[in-house]
Amino acid sequence: MNSAVVLISGRGSNLQAILEAGIPVSAVISNVAGAGGLAIAAKRGIPTLVVRHGDFASREAFEAILAAEIDRFAPRLVVLAGFMRVLTPGFVQRYAGRLLNIHPSLLPAFPGLQTHRRALAGGVKRHGCTVHFVTADLDQGPIVAQAAVPVLPGDSEESLAARVLQQEHVLFPRAVRWFLDGKLVIEKGLVRVKGDDAQLLNFDSA
Ligand code: GRF
Numbered sequence: 001m002n003s004a005v006v007l008i009s010g011r012g013s014n015l016q017a018i019l020e021a022g023i024p025v026s027a028v029i030s031n032v033a034g035a036g037g038l039a040i041a042a043k044r045g046i047p048t049l050v051v052r053h054g055d056f057a058s059r060e061a062f063e064a065i066l067a068a069e070i071d072r073f074a075p076r077l078v079v080l081a082g083f084m085r086v087l088t089p090g091f092v093q094r095y096a097g098r099l100l101n102i103h104p105s106l107l108p109a110f111p112g113l114q115t116h117r118r119a120l121a122g123g124v125k126r127h128g129c130t131v132h133f134v135t136a137d138l139d140q141g142p143i144v145a146q147a148a149v150p151v152l153p154g155d156s157e158e159s160l161a162a163r164v165l166q167q168e169h170v171l172f173p174r175a176v177r178w179f180l181d182g183k184l185v186i187e188k189g190l191v192r193v194k195g196d197d198a199q200l201l202n203f204d205s206a
Helices: 013-020 036-043 059-072 089-094 115-122 157-180 196-200
Strands: 004-008 025-030 048-050 077-080 099-103 126-133 143-150 184-187 190-193 202-204
Touching (some): 004 013, 004 059, 013 025, 013 157, 025 036, 025 059, 059 089, 077 157, 115 126, 115 157, 126 157, 143 157, 143 190
Parallel strands (some): 004 025, 004 077, 025 048, 077 099, 143 202
Antiparallel strands (some): 099 126, 126 143, 184 190
16 A cells, blocks of 8 residues: 555654645554554544553564554555664564654764754754664664754753754655655665655755
């Protein structure tokens, strides 16, 4: 089906942006019961499921059930929208070339957690977000698109996070749409966007 399954762990503001953009989402799956994003999806009549990682003895056992649930919906794309689990190479391989993540930094700077805090501590003047294909190397897969924001004097972790999040909500739906429209091509580990949209690939909010 030309639709996405979205995996979440939390509040689901990126999920909401994706839904508001009219992207077809066939299911939303959370590893955390009560994640805010589940209610956002349910309100729109989208099937929601919880697969709690803590219920499983191993990462592989968790992912086996997660993959089985995803595959029931036969999605073209699997979207990680604030899904806070590290995935095994086996899982990543199963969805190779059709697994997208959004990361709150301008990769390759600041992979991992607490990106806004680290950006402030590092004194960078530009920060932002990255949509990328997921590979077995954490936060290192082929970059689809990035949006940059200025780091302003007096910024706190919260103010900077909010500025980046605003851009996430523009960037992620756009990248997901490109994928579902068949516009993303991975060549030698680099992503090319077919067509006129290519000029919009990277943008700067400042
Ligand atoms: C976002 O900052 C995203 O970049 C990161 O996790 C956060 C998820 O936020 N991967 P939300 O659940 O989409 O509101």
